[in-house]
Amino acid sequence: xxxxxxxxxxxxxxxxxxxxxxxxxxxxxxxxxxxxxxxxxxxxxxxxxxxxxxxxxxxxxxxxxxxxxxxxxxxxxxxxxxxxxxxxxxxxxxxxxxxxxxxxxxxxxxxxxxxxxxxxxxxxxxxxxxxxxxxxxxxxxxxxxxxxxxxxxxxxxxxxxxxxxxxxxxxxxxxxxxxxxxxxxxxxxxxxxxxxxxxxxxxxxxxxxxxxxxxxxxxxxxxxx
Amino acid sequence: xxxxxxxxxxxxxxxxxxxxxxxxxxxxxxxxxxxxxxxxxxxxxxxxxxxxxxxxxxxxxxxxxxxxxxxxxxxxxxxxxxxxxxxxxxxxxxxxxxxxxxxxxxxxxxxxxxxxxxxxxxxxxxxxxxxxxxxxxxxxxxxxxxxxxxxxxxxxxxxxxxxxxxxxxxxxxxxxxxxxxxxxxxxxxxxxxxxxxxxxxxxxxxxxxxxxxxxxxxxxxxxxxxxxxxxxxxxxxxxxxxxxxxxxxxxxxxxxxxxxxxxxxxxxxxx
Numbered sequence: 001x002x003x004x005x006x007x008x009x010x011x012x013x014x015x016x017x018x019x020x021x022x023x024x025x026x027x028x029x030x031x032x033x034x035x036x037x038x039x040x041x042x043x044x045x046x047x048x049x050x051x052x053x054x055x056x057x058x059x060x061x062x063x064x065x066x067x068x069x070x071x072x073x074x075x076x077x078x079x080x081x082x083x084x085x086x087x088x089x090x091x092x093x094x095x096x097x098x099x100x101x102x103x104x105x106x107x108x109x110x111x112x113x114x115x116x117x118x119x120x121x122x123x124x125x126x127x128x129x130x131x132x133x134x135x136x137x138x139x140x141x142x143x144x145x146x147x148x149x150x151x152x153x154x155x156x157x158x159x160x161x162x163x164x165x166x167x168x169x170x171x172x173x174x175x176x177x178x179x180x181x182x183x184x185x186x187x188x189x190x191x192x193x194x195x196x197x198x199x200x201x202x203x204x205x206x207x208x209x210x211x212x213x214x215x216x217x218x219x220x221x222x223x224x225x
Numbered sequence: 226x227x228x229x230x231x232x233x234x235x236x237x238x239x240x241x242x243x244x245x246x247x248x249x250x251x252x253x254x255x256x257x258x259x260x261x262x263x264x265x266x267x268x269x270x271x272x273x274x275x276x277x278x279x280x281x282x283x284x285x286x287x288x289x290x291x292x293x294x295x296x297x298x299x300x301x302x303x304x305x306x307x308x309x310x311x312x313x314x315x316x317x318x319x320x321x322x323x324x325x326x327x328x329x330x331x332x333x334x335x336x337x338x339x340x341x342x343x344x345x346x347x348x349x350x351x352x353x354x355x356x357x358x359x360x361x362x363x364x365x366x367x368x369x370x371x372x373x374x375x376x377x378x379x380x381x382x383x384x385x386x387x388x389x390x391x392x393x394x395x396x397x398x399x400x401x402x403x404x405x406x407x408x409x410x411x412x413x414x415x416x417x418x419x420x421x422x423x424x425x426x427x428x429x430x431x432x433x434x435x436x437x438x439x440x441x442x443x444x445x446x447x448x449x450x451x452x453x454x455x456x457x458x459x460x461x462x463x464x465x466x467x468x469x470x471x472x473x474x475x476x477x478x479x480x481x482x483x484x485x486x487x488x489x490x491x492x493x494x495x496x
Contacts, residue, residue, distance in 0.1 A: 052464040089398045145345050146400035146436035147455070168399040188399075189455035190464065198304040198456065 022069050024062040027055050028098055036106035040206045042195045050101070053190055057093030057169070064090060092169035096149060096184055103183050105212035115213040119182070119220040126161040133163070138204040140165050141187045151175075152183040152216070154223055180223050182216040277317075277327055277350060279310040282357035289362060292476040297460045305456055306353040313346035327351055328441065335442040348437040352402060355439075356452050361479035368480040372487050379429040386431070387474055390451075393433040394470045400454040401435040405483070406445035407490040418444070427494060446490035449483045 030050055035043035064086040071079035105111035114130050115123055127133040133152070140163060141150035148167040155162050157178040164175045172181040185207060192203035282288070282302060287295035313330075317323050322330050322343060331351060334344035367383055368376060380386035386405070394403035409427050410419045419426065429448070432440055440447050451457075451473050458469035 048463055056464070085398075148399075189459060193456060193459045194463075197300050198308070 022065060024065060025058055025094055027051075027058055028101065030101050032104075032106050032109065037104055037111070037210045040210045041104070041192075045190075045192065045194050048194075049097075049186075049191060054094070054097040057090045057097065060086065061090035061094050089169050092171050095171050096169055096186070099181055099184050100186055102215045103185075103212055104207075104210050105214070107210065109212075110214050111210035111212055112208065113213060115217055117217055117221070118224065119213070119217040122161055122220070134208055136163050137185065138201065141185055141204050142201045144187055147188040150185050150187060151179075151181055153179040153181055154220055156180055156223055159224065180219065182219050183211065277310055277313055277347075279307050279350075280354055282360075284360075284362050289360060289364075289477060292472050293360070294461050297457075300460070301452075301456060302353070302357070306350070309346045309349040309353065313343055313350055316343040316346060331439070331441055345437045348439050351441070352437065352439050352450065352452070355447060356402075356450050358482050359449050359451070359479055360473070360477040361481070364477040364479050365475045366478075366480065368483060370484065372480065372484045375429050375487070386429075389431045390449075391467070391470050391474065393431050394451050394453050395467055397433040397435065397453050399435060401433060402439065403431065403433045403451050403453060404440050404445075404447050405429060405431055405449040406440045406447050407487060407494075408445045409494045410444045427491075446486070446493065448486045448490065449478065 027050070030046075033043075034046040034050070037046060064083050068080060068083045068087065070076075071083065114120065120130075123130055123133050127136065137150050137152065144150065144165050144167075146167065148165055148170070149172075151162075151164045151166065151172045153162045153164055153172050153175075154160075155176065155178050161182075162179065164172060164179065166172060166175060172179045172184070185204065187200060187204075192200060196203040196206075282298070286298040286302070289298075317330065322333065325333065327347060327350060330343060330347040334341040334347060336344070367373065373383065376383055376386045380389060390403060390405060397403055407427070407429055409422055410417070430445075432443070432445065434440065439450075451470065453466060453470075458466060462469040462472075
């Protein structure tokens with residue numbers, strides 16, 4: 001059931017500072033097989049999405065990190081600044097997709113089951129009902145121009161649930177430093193095009209059948225302690 | 226797919242659907258096609274309304290096979306482009322934008338970067354028209370004549386231009402477009418106006434733009450574009466955007482179209 005992990009670890013040495021260890025990132029395993037989310041999300045999409053798209057973000061993030069490391073060591077401020085967008089794009093892509101895989105689960109593992117406990121209560125309290133929340137997220141996800149994500153987040157400061165969108169691979173925290181992602185739905189075309197083509201609303205309607213509310217509840221409970 | 230009936234449609238054999246008439250004489254007009262084809266004026270009880278039309282590509286939907294599939298066109302033109310047209314018309318009907326040309330709508334709704342709702346649809350309608358016309362069956366190869374001379378002058382070599390164009394297309398993060406443009410605007414930052422234009426400013430540059438933005442809003446004259454929204458290449462190439470870009474350059478680019486546009490751009494620059 002476990003899928004292969006691609007591990008990369010590198011050790012870099014910077015001369016004036018002795019031995020340094022640059023912690024790069026690696027592709028996380030999916031806790032289910034590529035085909036386990038069908039028919040909501042096809043195996044073909046899951047494989048490309050995880051093995052190609054997410055892996056590419058990781059590869060490019062690690063590369064940018066190495067370059068950043070070198071630029072910092074040399075005191076090359078101009079290069080440090082130049083690398084920021086590559087780090088944001090690719091690092092954000094890695095962060096967001098790592099959350100996304102945990103946001104999904106096969107039906108037999110609880111995918112699609114509505115939230116219970118404190119998160120279930122909070123959803124009803126803030127949005128009137130789960131259906132209303134879903135409708136709101138789907139509307140915002142469908143209206144997003146270009147590429148991005150639609151999020152259910154927790155505002156830690158005000159102890160309040162929020163629905164937000166972010167463009168491209170911007171993580172939720174770019175919309176507010178106190179925002180913790182509970183659920184993210186990828187609305188980049190690569191997330192649905194092979195199966196749903198231009199009909200993003202159908203993808204949004206169907207993905208809820210494999211949304212892993214258990215994970216969202218765990219994060220919510222942990223943050224609300 | 227039924228093409229829009231109102232516009233005069235050339236046969237899909239590829240013989241010049243688009244005209245090279247550049248401008249109608251107004252100083253800010255950036256027309257690439259006859260206005261009449263883009264806006265069908267319907268008199269309804271004395272009220273004149275403009276309706277933006279969905280024009281078909283100047284070749285059949287399978288005309289660019291195997292490099293760009295018929296299936297891609299059925300969705301890209303038949304669904305995406307059509308939706309931009311339909312949604313734009315819904316947004317502008319009964320408003321002051323209703324009587325404007327597509328280019329006028331784009332500039333008005335760009336609103337100096339504070340985009341008004343019709344902008345995305347208007348710009349995407351224009352971008353896709355421009356994109357279909359940037360390609361042709363049996364395309365690719367090299368430009369010639371004055372276009373090639375200018376490319377050599379401004380990029381060093383054709384290969385250097387190709388490299389720059391491919392890099393822009395590959396590094397436009399998220400959705401967007403890469404462009405070859407002719408500019409008289411020395412200030413190559415978005416929204417800057419050149420206070421002292423000179424002949425030395427006139428040149429070719431490569432730019433890239435996110436989502437629906439196009440270089441018209443930066444006062445450039447677009448000559449060539451490639452769509453790098455994922456929907457443009459995902460059915461044929463999946464995640465392999467660099468392969469799509471290479472195929473576009475090697476097999477699809479219509480240098481005839483680019484040359485015609487250059488002529489129009491230079492004529493406009495003389496105004």
